[in-house]
Amino acid sequence: MTMPQPKSSAPPPRPRRRSRLLRTVIIGACVVIAAAVVTVGVKRVAKPIVPVSITAGTPAIGTYSHHPVVISLPAHAESYLGAFVKGAPGSYAPMKSFANATGAHPNVALYYSGWYEKFQSAFATQAKANGAVPFIQIDPTGIQFKAIVRGTYDTYLETIATDIAGYGARTSQGVIIGFGHEMNGEWFPWGYRHVTPALFKAAWRHIVNVFRQQGADDVTWLWTVNIIDTRNNIPSPAPWWPGGSYVTWVGIDGYYLRPSWSFASLFGPTIKVVKSFTPEPILISETGASPAVGQPAKIDDLFAGVRAYGLLGFVWFDGKGTQDWALSSAASFAAFRQGARTFDQPAS
DSSP states (O other), X not given: OOOOOOOOOOOOOOOXXXXXXXXOOOOOOOOSSOOXXXXXXEEXXXXXXXXXXXXXXXXXXXXXXXXXXXEEOOOOTTOEEEEEETTTTTOSHHHHHHHHHHTXXXXXXXXXEETTOOOOHHHHHHHHHTTXXXXXXXXXXXXXXXXXXXXXXXXXXXHHHHHHHHHHHHHSOOEEEEESTTTTSSSSXXXXXXXXXXXXXXXXXXXXXXHHHTTOTTEEEEEEEEOOBGGGTBOOSGGGOOOGGGOXXXXXXXXXXXXXXXXXXXXXXXXXXXXHHOOOOEEEEEEXXXXXXXXXXXXXXXXXXXXXXXXXXXXXXXXXXXXXXXXXXXXXXXXXXXXXXXXXXXXX
């Protein structure tokens, strides 16, 4: 099986964003017998977005005397259709334009966050209003991983964690967070040959623990890897696995770079390896195809592949990276629109 050459899915340069004042929302629930469980729905493509479970609080360490809310995103196959669109998170308007153009109305809205950037609550609130869950990829550029483990950055982590916990309590909406994505590739400073797997795992666990101590139990932790291609120094991500207690879902990034590539050859080997060490659900967390490789056909293949492998869904990168992945023709928009119709069926 021919495997892809390495690709860098690094997004375009991101402008600095506005910070927001820290808002602490405390919701405590004194329970005698058991915590109450409530299920809510959020509008999504062609049917309500898969419901999130909200559970009343239990004791925690940190800013909150109780966890304000526990939100678990359901893990049904073919349930998540997401996008990154240039302009996020400064404005939600580009996401609305993407939704209108494709007729798909994504229910996952991706943005990238530099270290020290606060939670983009305005973007998240707009995502909520448009039936989408905010998905944040935190990029630790220039950050010392040993310092993360030592707790040097805990003030920053506690601030963003408390902010996200407050968002969940206020909106009954969860968030998806990734950290140091594509760490099994060489192109990012936190990746392969730059930061050891052992140190990466220790940093990941420390971050998750800090969030939990702050009551941020509305987070779906997405451990995000690149597709494997050992011929091009992209090894199995297994050495970076921090353990099932610290991961909710697995994300896999990969792009169609050649006309001959299919979903099976692009993602299949990595899916097989991931399933050999964890049963966690898998989301294609960043993908795209350029016009040069036959974009409409690759979009068809992407929807079919997610269905065939029983994955959660995918997030389309609608912008420029190593290539211009944005939907670019009437045929591409039509393929995306048709795929969304067939893809977005209630899970059995």
